[in-house]
Amino acid sequence: MIHDPMRPSDSIGHTDVSPRETPGSIGPRGDMPPEEFREWGGATVEWIARYLEEVGELPVMSRVAPGDIRAALPTHPPESGEAFSDILDDFERVIVPGITHWNHPSFHGYFAVTGSGPGILGEMLAAALNVNGMVWRSSPAATELEEHVLDWVRQLLGLPEGFVGAIQDTASTSSLVALAAARHRAYPEAREKGLFALSRGCIYASEEAHSSIEKAGIVLGLGRDAVRKIEVDSEFRMRPEVLRRAVLSDRAQGIRPVAVVATVGTTSTASADPVSEIADVADELGLWLHVDAAYAGAAAMVPELRPAFRGWERAASIVMNPHKWLFTPVDCSVLLTRFPDEMKGSVALTPEYLRTRETGVATNLMDYGVALGRRFRALKLWFVLRYFGADGIRERIRYHVALAQGLSERMRAEAGWQVMAPVLFSTVAFRFAPAGVAPEDQDALNLELLESVNASGTAFLSHTRLRGRVALRLSIGNLRTREHHIERTWAFLNDFAAAERGVAGPPSSRRPAPPR
Numbered sequence: 001m002i003h004d005p006m007r008p009s010d011s012i013g014h015t016d017v018s019p020r021e022t023p024g025s026i027g028p029r030g031d032m033p034p035e036e037f038r039e040w041g042g043a044t045v046e047w048i049a050r051y052l053e054e055v056g057e058l059p060v061m062s063r064v065a066p067g068d069i070r071a072a073l074p075t076h077p078p079e080s081g082e083a084f085s086d087i088l089d090d091f092e093r094v095i096v097p098g099i100t101h102w103n104h105p106s107f108h109g110y111f112a113v114t115g116s117g118p119g120i121l122g123e124m125l126a127a128a129l130n131v132n133g134m135v136w137r138s139s140p141a142a143t144e145l146e147e148h149v150l151d152w153v154r155q156l157l158g159l160p161e162g163f164v165g166a167i168q169d170t171a172s173t174s175s176l177v178a179l180a181a182a183r184h185r186a187y188p189e190a191r192e193k194g195l196f197a198l199s200r201g202c203i204y205a206s207e208e209a210h211s212s213i214e215k216a217g218i219v220l221g222l223g224r225d226a227v228r229k230i231e232v233d234s235e236f237r238m239r240p241e242v243l244r245r246a247v248l249s250d251r252a253q254g255i256r257p258v259a260v261v262a263t264v265g266t267t268s269t270a271s272a273d274p275v276s277e278i279a280d281v282a283d284e285l286g287l288w289l290h291v292d293a294a295y296a297g298a299a300a301m302v303p304e305l306r307p308a309f310r311g312w313e314r315a316a317s318i319v320m321n322p323h324k325w326l327f328t329p330v331d332c333s334v335l336l337t338r339f340p341d342e343m344k345g346s347v348a349l350t351p352e353y354l355r356t357r358e359t360g361v362a363t364n365l366m367d368y369g370v371a372l373g374r375r376f377r378a379l380k381l382w383f384v385l386r387y388f389g390a391d392g393i394r395e396r397i398r399y400h401v402a403l404a405q406g407l408s409e410r411m412r413a414e415a416g417w418q419v420m421a422p423v424l425f426s427t428v429a430f431r432f433a434p435a436g437v438a439p440e441d442q443d444a445l446n447l448e449l450l451e452s453v454n455a456s457g458t459a460f461l462s463h464t465r466l467r468g469r470v471a472l473r474l475s476i477g478n479l480r481t482r483e484h485h486i487e488r489t490w491a492f493l494n495d496f497a498a499a500e501r502g503v504a505g506p507p508s509s510r511r512p513a514p515p516r
């Protein structure tokens with residue numbers, strides 16, 4: 001029952017002041033009537049429950065071809081409203097076959113995720129409330145819950161007090177906002193005058209850093225060239241001494257060092273840069289240290305995994321995505337900073353129509369990003385944290401890591417397979433590398449294997465290049481993934497390898513095209 005202290009009765013119906021529709025009445029019609037909402041809401045929740053139960057039986061990757069979905073949709077929008085039953089039917093008939101199922105237990109591409117039950121329910125309620133938490137008064141609970149939940153996240157990550165922040169849509173936006181703050185520190189005059197009259201500035205990140213850092217360089221007007229790619233070591237970690245030399249060399253040429261981005265959980269191999277040593281360089285040479293832990297950040301909640309994050313408490317800003325490995329539906333990216341004033345100084349702007357009495361007293365979350373309007377994302381994160389609890393989250397993350405490590409051990413033990421990087425978290429970068437096959441032919445084989453496994457519907461993997469060679473990636477992050485799912489995928493990979501060893505000829509002619 002909805003509780004409204006201003007209302008004598010607690011029944012929703014009593015406050016319905018909208019005129020009842022009567023056939024032929026003048027004026028616009030309103031929303032879906034409550035009875036209909038109830039009926040279809042129930043049916044939709046039932047559909048979701050069944051989907052989550054049965055998603056593991058669907059092919060993971062969609063089998064549609066480019067253009068199929070649009071071809072199945074009417075060219076023109078409907079002139080008259082349609083029955084909700086027809087809309088749901090078309091959702092099942094047209095949309096679902098065009099879905100690659102990220103909630104499938106054998107989805108291992110990119111970084112595997114879970115839209116968990118509590119997260120989905122939180123998302124539904126956020127849509128129902130439909131508030132826009134731009135300033136405190138535009139919905140006090142949206143602002144205060146976000147601040148509070150971010151402080152819970154900070155505690156769970158083992159970060160000291162003083163880190164505050166805001167939820168952004170994605171890590172790309174979080175890093176953009178963090179680097180805007182870094183640019184503001186390096187070029188305080190740029191906020192008003194722009195960068196054109198100023199000297200060049202640089203951002204430093206490893207060769208393995210995510211492309212969002214280069215994108216931030218482009219958007220912030222520093223330019224893509226200004227993002228220096230620092231060499232990595234044999235385990236794909238940034239080399240701090242190379243960073244130091246690069247900053248000193250740029251400085252000697254009059255280039256302003258703006259920020260260094262350390263990644264914990266790089267996109268290709270989930271390697272971890274040595275944050276503590278990078279923090280030393282940042283402190284010595286005056287750089288803003290941003291830590292991109294978009295994927296791996298949640299692992300800092302597990303004590304035995306925390307050493308990989310050593311030194312991140314010295315960062316000026318940190319991003320971690322609950323929508324990656326913290327069971328929260330897309331989108332939800334947590335951006336924390338120790339320097340909220342500089343962050344606000346870089347992007348905040350308050351026109352008259354957004355001034356309120358609470359300005360200066362309460363937080364206005366619009367000050368922490370580019371977007372003015374913001375969804376109530378904290379609600380689903382709150383649901384997830386409360387429903388699973390810190391223990392439950394740790395247990396689930398540990399299980400994913402154990403599955404990934406188990407698989408990597410089996411790969412290492414099997415001739416013809418290479419594990420390309422240490423498995424720190426729940427992502428394995430590997431390669432089928434049969435003896436006697438030239439590296440470039442191995443590349444072609446791995447790409448063929450990728451297409452083959454994805455087209456089979458058994459599992460979904462993605463790929464990368466490491467030191468110029470193709471590698472496949474298997475990431476584990478779905479709450480439904482169990483050992484037998486990993487077994488099935490490993491069996492598929494081994495069948496491919498066995499077939500490969502038994503047949504001669506160039507890779508493309510050996511196997512029929514995968515079924516569609």
Ligand SMILES: Cc1ncc(COP(=O)(O)O)c(C=O)c1O
Pocket residue numbers: 110111169170171172173210212263265266267292293294295321333
């Ligand atoms: C290390 C890292 N940073 C940033 C991102 C970008 O994430 P988002 O899609 O939230 O922008 C990714 C995406 O996989 C990533 O792996």
